[in-house]
Amino acid sequence: xxxxxxxxxxxxxxxxxxxxxxxxxxxxxxxxxxxxxxxxxxxxxxxxxxxxxxxxxxxxxxxxxxxxxxxxxxxxxxxxxxxxxxxxxxxxxxxxxxxxxxxxxxxxxxxxxxxxxxxxxxxxxxxxxxxxxxxxxxxxxxxxxxxxxxxxxxxxxxxxxxxxxxxxxxxxxxxxxxxxxxxxxxxxxxxxxxxxxxxxxxxxxxxxxxxxxxxxxxxxxxxxxxxxxxxxxxxxxxxxxxxxxxxxxxxxxxxxxxxxxxxxxxxxxxxxxxxxxxxxxxxxxxxxxxxxxxxx
Numbered sequence: 001x002x003x004x005x006x007x008x009x010x011x012x013x014x015x016x017x018x019x020x021x022x023x024x025x026x027x028x029x030x031x032x033x034x035x036x037x038x039x040x041x042x043x044x045x046x047x048x049x050x051x052x053x054x055x056x057x058x059x060x061x062x063x064x065x066x067x068x069x070x071x072x073x074x075x076x077x078x079x080x081x082x083x084x085x086x087x088x089x090x091x092x093x094x095x096x097x098x099x100x101x102x103x104x105x106x107x108x109x110x111x112x113x114x115x116x117x118x119x120x121x122x123x124x125x126x127x128x129x130x131x132x133x134x135x136x137x138x139x140x141x142x143x144x145x146x147x148x149x150x151x152x153x154x155x156x157x158x159x160x161x162x163x164x165x166x167x168x169x170x171x172x173x174x175x176x177x178x179x180x181x182x183x184x185x186x187x188x189x190x191x192x193x194x195x196x197x198x199x200x201x202x203x204x205x206x207x208x209x210x211x212x213x214x215x216x217x218x219x220x221x222x223x224x225x226x227x228x229x230x231x232x233x234x235x236x237x238x239x240x241x242x243x244x245x246x247x248x249x250x251x252x253x254x255x256x257x258x259x260x261x262x263x264x265x266x267x268x269x270x271x272x273x274x275x276x277x278x279x280x281x282x283x284x285x286x287x288x289x290x291x292x293x294x295x296x
Contacts, residue, residue, distance in 0.1 A: 033123060040114075040131035047111060048103075048135055054190075058101040059139050066097035083226060083233075087155050088164045091148035095168050096175070098140040100221035102214060104179045107132050108279070109187035112290035119283050125276045133176045133268075144168045159250040163257045174264025175224045177271025182220060184275045187286075188213050189293050205296030228263050232256035 048055040069081055070090060078085075082093055107129065108115045118124035145165045152161025188210050196206045236248060236256055248256070279286055289295045 033127060036124065036127045037131060040127050041134055043114065044111075044128075044131045044135040045138075048139070055103040055136065056139060058103055059098050059136075062098050062101055063094060063143075066094055070094075084229075087151050088148060088157065088160055091144045091151060092164060092167060094147060095140055095144040095172060096222055096225045098144070099136065099172055099175060099179075101217050102183075103136055104176055104221055105217045106183040106188060106190075106213070107180045107275075108183055108286070109189050109290065110183075112189075115279070116287060116290050119279060119287060122276060122280060125279055126272055129180060129272050129275060132180075133173060136176065137172060141168050141172060160248070160253050163250070163253050167257050167260065170261045171225070171228060171264040174228055174267030174271075175221060177268035177275075178224050179217070179221050180271060180275050182213070182216060184278055186213055187289060188296055191293065195294075199294065202296075209296055224267075228267060229260050231263065232259045235259065 069078065070093070073081065082089070084093055103110075111128075111132075114128055115125075118128055145168050148161055148164045148168060152158050152164070186209075191206075191210075196210065199206045233256075236252060239252070
């Protein structure tokens with residue numbers, strides 16, 4: 001699958017993105033953070049849906065893949081793929097799978113102009129990363145919350161359904177905050193496959209490194225989600241009346257969800273703090289990489 005086109009092949013939508021990027025580069029004292037976030041959110045939303053709109057396509061593709069495995073894969077494969085099981089586990093796992101792709105990780109090289117305009121602007125970097133998380137959340141979590149509501153209505157388990165919807169609304173932010181580290185520490189440009197083939201002699205950065213960074217999110221993001229839910233699962237294993245394999249009471253489920261939410265909030269704050277700090281400490285290196293579309 002080809003990556004989105006880079007600078008030099010701009011259409012009308014891409015030109016609008018460049019104009020928005022210039023607006024985003026306004027001095028951070030000129031407008032309030034809430035207005036800067038609104039501008040960054042609109043910019044990211046337009047970028048995500050600019051043709052060929054890879055972010056929504058990735059999200060939809062992962063949803064179809066997950067649902068197919070959940071419904072039709074042999075039980076042994078299901079047990080290997082999915083840590084959580086049960087009716088209300090489906091929308092939770094669906095959310096994690098929909099987030100498990102490059103839109104969650106390659107957060108700076110897919111929007112180099114916006115990042116370059118903020119490298120000396122710490123609040124601006126926080127705003128940009130937050131806007132990217134918010135747009136991806138908008139693509140995924142409302143859909144999964146609707147699925148959870150449908151499952152809860154069908155199974156007559158509305159109390160736990162509401163807690164599941166809260167989990168889907170909050171926990172992904174913790175995953176996204178730390179998932180961004182992959183793209184901050186190891187960014188790669190969205191170069192068309194044809195161009196990569198033309199530069200195949202640079203086999204490491206144009207082929208191997210790119211391929212590894214393309215597939216890593218499929219294991220990296222679910223691993224982060226597992227780390228966030230592991231304390232709750234351990235709690236349920238040792239304190240739930242029917243064990244982790246049985247139906248949890250509303251109180252048991254509530255305690256587990258609250259523990260995970262606390263960890264998710266901490267993960268989101270820590271994730272952005274580390275990412276922004278790294279971008280500013282490695283200012284020259286990041287700037288050189290983002291200014292060179294053939295850097296890998």
